[in-house]
Structure formats: structure tokens, C-alpha cells
Amino acid sequence: MARGRSVAVLAVLLALPACGEPRENTPLPALASLADPTTATAAPTTTAPTTRPTPPKAGNPDGNAPIPPEAAASTAPPTRVIGNGTPTTCTSQAVVEAVAAGGVITFDCGPNPVTITMTATAKVRNDSAREVVLDGGGLVTLSGAGQRRILYQNTCDRAQGITTSRCQDQDHPRLTIQNITLTDGNSTGDRTEGGGGGAVLVRGGRLKVVNSTFLRNRCDQDGPDLGGGAVRVLSQHQGLPVHVVDSTFDGGTCANGGALSSIGVSWVVLNSVLRNNSATGRGANPAREGTPGGGSGGAIYADGNAFGVRIAGSLVEDNHANEGGGAVFFVSNDRTGTMSIEGSTLRRNPSAGFETPGFKGIFFLGAAAPLVRGSTIQ
Template identity: 60%
Template structure:
């Protein structure tokens, strides 16, 4: 299977002119653009059993609007995928019977007037790669180039983006503006992730507030949560996602609900924390998850967060509600061996939290 996947990736390169990671101009050395998704674990925490609300479940894709490919590996190109995302609607793939890696030669960008529902469903066989050179997927309701659709771009109910049954590898948001989100950057609308995997995605190495090696989200409609369901981030030392803060997830003022998922070997590699200490570039907090802002909630249920690492605070979770109105909820979960080299909240291993009271921990192990 691995050989077929590599051959498919090569055909994609030849048919689209993709050069990053395909034998042309080299991709940045910071990320190996040849991550093998077969080496990663399946999506989700197999021991997780938390109930998934209806709005967080996978979207119906039985009547797709766009189909990437025509039944062959070589038809599933970067151009075909990027064009389908630009057109929006319900997007599925027809790339043949074997798993395929689509290496993008540019970031796929969502246009805000092509929904309101936008779903990208890989059927469990599609891997999207940034080739170690670019962010993979971008949605921003306040980006005029992506078409403004309301006068309140930071608080509108669309697009409503779902990514499901996909693997994201080798995304790179270093130097991007807006920053963060090596695999996916979202601002505005609604967003959820279901049954997906994230390996070796990165964003900037340093900075006091940049974050989200895999995913960064800024603002959601009416403060409703981003759902991350039955998904895997990392899984081994060679597959972890990395950023200055929040190796897996990052946000400012956005609530996350993480259900039945696995986060391991994520790293927050900045130094100097936030605000940055004198003489430092800042960063290094939230090995797996970095949350900052005022009123927001992080709910973690049925999830394993283990073997993550932060140079500063919160080897597993950094949660700072500046006005102390936010809440941290951990249920039926395991947090284990998440070292914080700088600081963490006493009694809560791997966590630094400033919130509306102590974390609400139920039927969980923190060690």
C-alpha cells in the first residue's frame, strides 16, 4: 500500500506541476514532506465513549456538490482539490480504490459565499499534504479577498465548515499572515473536525501568541464551540505537530469541545511565555492545546492527552481566561506525562489554568 501511495503522489506531482517535495524546488528543511500516513494511528481515542451531540456528528455527503477525481489516482490533483474548495458545497473524492496523497502546490481557500454548508470528506482514504511548504486549508470570513458576505464578518453564521475522514500532513504556516494553523486556519462562521488525523504540521517556532501547529481558530459565530471529534493529533514522536504555542490546537477567545480524541507528542517550542519575558521571543505554552482570551470554554471528554511537551507552561493544556470568565472542563479523560518545563497549576499536572474557578475534573486521570 505504501508503494501505491507514493506512486500516486508522484503521478499527482507530474500531472499538476507540484514541485515542493516532488523532486523540483526543495521544500523547507523544517518539515519532512514524505510523512507516511500509514505509520500513524487511526483517528480518535479508541477508549473514548463520550456522547457526541447531533451538531458535532459527521455531515451527510450522500449528495455531493463537487467530486475530486474521476476514479483514478492521477485524477486527484492539487488543482482539482483547490478548485473544488473554491467552488464550495459538499466535496467528496473519487480517487480509485487505494489511499492517495494529494500534495498541494498552493493553499486551498474557501470563499465565504459558496456555502453556507461546506463539507470536505476524504472517505478515510485521502491525505492532504502541504509538502512541508504551505498551509493546507484556509477560511477567513474577514478576508476581503475571500468575499465579505456580512457587515459583521467576525460574528456571522457561515460558512459552516466540516472536515471529516481526512488526514492532514506536512502543513506549514511559518511566516503566514494571519499566523498559525499549519494544516488549517479558520476565522469566523462555524467549524468542526470529525474522524480526521493530523501529522507533522507546523507553524512559527517562536512568538508569544502564535499557535496551532495543526489548527488555529479565531472567532466563531455567537461564541459557539469548535467541535473536534474522534480525531488524532500526532501519535508518535515522529508524527507530532509543532508550533511556538499549541502544537495541536490554538485559539483566542474561541471555545473548543474535544471528544473521543487522541493528542500525543505535540510540542510547544517557543520560549519566554506570554507576554514575552525580556530578551526572549515569547511562546512555549500549551503542548497540545493553547487557549487565550476572555469568555470561552474548553471541554475535553473521552480524550487521551499524553506525551506532549511545553517549554514554558501547560505541557498538555494552557488555558488563560484574562477576565476569569472562562471554564475548563475535563471528563472521562486521561492526561499523562505532559511535562511543563516552566510552570503549571499546582495539583493539575500538565495544565496551566487561569479561569472562573478550578478546572471541573470528572472521572479523569491527571498524572
């Protein structure tokens, strides 16, 4: 060893504290400074990514409806992470606990797609975080195994904690479901808030769905005014709309609204696909004598007073209703509601019972005829 290097190493060793002697926050000379300056090279540096990887997209690849800021996916850093890098650490219990705690929830289940079979419904607490973001990163599927609802939020459910005296019109929790698949949810027999919502039931606060896929979800197959094979929504804060962006709904079944259902709630459906959903009830609403009722809105069932439905950049195809509106059933009881279809295609959505003349697959009662721009309805 060169004499200069020996002296430098000795100086470093003398600078170290003796056993039991407390360390001070005094930096030691960098090891690179001990090397021969003619051969030293700088150590490589790495920078941790500041954003999560972009997940594969659901929804309509041909949709080009602009996405308003309030409908965009959340990019906030995670508050909590489910799993520690292996599929076995991503469990139903971990999902239930994380959703109850709230915040921005992501998953670390390994590099490959994973399905988590839910053994209990994950319920949003009204008295925890105001924002609840469930982000599957494009790799996670939550399955109800054909036995249970997957997600539940209800600001008027005392079991989840009531945070305001006007539970039906409070601004939180605000639930965002993004970059995830929800499959085989089933709320059959659960008549909470009138029933429906095979995968997701939301009352109060806000709901947003971004870049997510819903497959084969179901709720009760008969009955008037219950619905939402995939999603059922009631009472959004200040009447603000539910945004559904870049998402796919396939194979949902329910008495009404095989994919989406609501009462008094507005929808903005952007660049999405609603396909192969069915309204399976019989007898409409109110139910005809001798029938169980239902059967309207193969893909979307929207009822109430003042609300709106906007479908833009979307594909709605091969849905079916036993009664009215193979694609969309829209009834504004006070005739103030409005509907628009923009840059979309609605096709092969048979209504076995009734629909509005000139609007194939749609039954509409509202303020005026639906506004149709740059769209195909056939």
C-alpha cells in the same frame, strides 16, 4: 423458431420508427415477454448504495463520550466529486477549485489510499456555499509538503469576499473537515491574523473536525500568542464551540499550541487523541525580556475572555511545553472561562516552566478550578 415467437419479434420490429422518424416515449415490449414462458427468469436487480462506506476511525478507540447531533459527521450527498476513479485525477488544483466552490466535497481516487500534495492552499470562499464539507472517505491525505498551509477560511479576508458587515460573527461558511488526513502543513512566516495554523486557519463562520488525522504540522516556532501547529481558530459565530470528534493530532509543533490554538474560542474535544505535540517558543506571553516569546500549551493553547474548553473521552499524552501547560494552557483574561475534563486520560505532559498545582501538565486561569470527572491526570 416457434411460430408464436416469430410473430412477436416481427411485431417489435414493425413498432420501431423508420430512419429519421422521431421516437415517441412509448415503451417497447420487454424482451422477457418474448421468451418461452416455461424457461424465462427474472433479470437480477441492483440497488445503488444510499450512503457512503464507513471509513476507518481515527481518535481514541476507548473514548465513549456521547456525540451531540451538532458534532456528528455530515451525511449529506456530495455536491461535487474530486477525481474520476484514478489517483492521477485527484490533484491539488482540483481540491483548490472544489473548496472555493463549496458544498459537500468527496473524492473518487480509486480503491486505495492516496496522498495529494498541495501546491497551493485551498481557500474557502465567503460568497459561495454556506456549507463546506471536505470528506476524504478515510482514503485521502492532503499534504502541505512542509511548505504551505493546507486549508484556509477567513470571513474577514476581502480577497475571499465579505458577506456581512460583521465578518467576525457571521454564521457561514460552515467548514466541516471529516474522514481525511492532513499532514506536513507549514504556515511558518505567514502572519495572517497573527500567524499560526500550520494545516488549518479559520476565522469566523464555524469549524468542525470529525474522524480526521493531523500529522507533523507546524507553524512559527517562536512568538507570543501565535499558535496551532495543526489548527488555529478565531471568532466563531455567536461564540459557539469548535467540535473536534474522533480525531488524532500527532507530532505538531508551534510556538504555542502544538496541536490546537485559539483566542476567544471555545472547544469541545470528544474521543480524540492529542499526542507528541510541542510548544516550542521561549519566554511565554508577554515575552520575557531577551526572548522571542511563546512556549505554552504543548497540545492546546486557549486564550481570551469568555470561552470554555471541554475534553471528554480523550487521550492527551507525551506533549511538551517549554513554558506553561505541557498538555493545556488556558488563560481567561477576565476570569470567566471554564474548563472540564471528563472520562479522559492526561499523562506525561511535562511543563518545563510552570503549571497549576494539582493539575499536572495544565496551566489554568479561569472562573474556578477545572472540573475533573472520571479522569486521570498524571
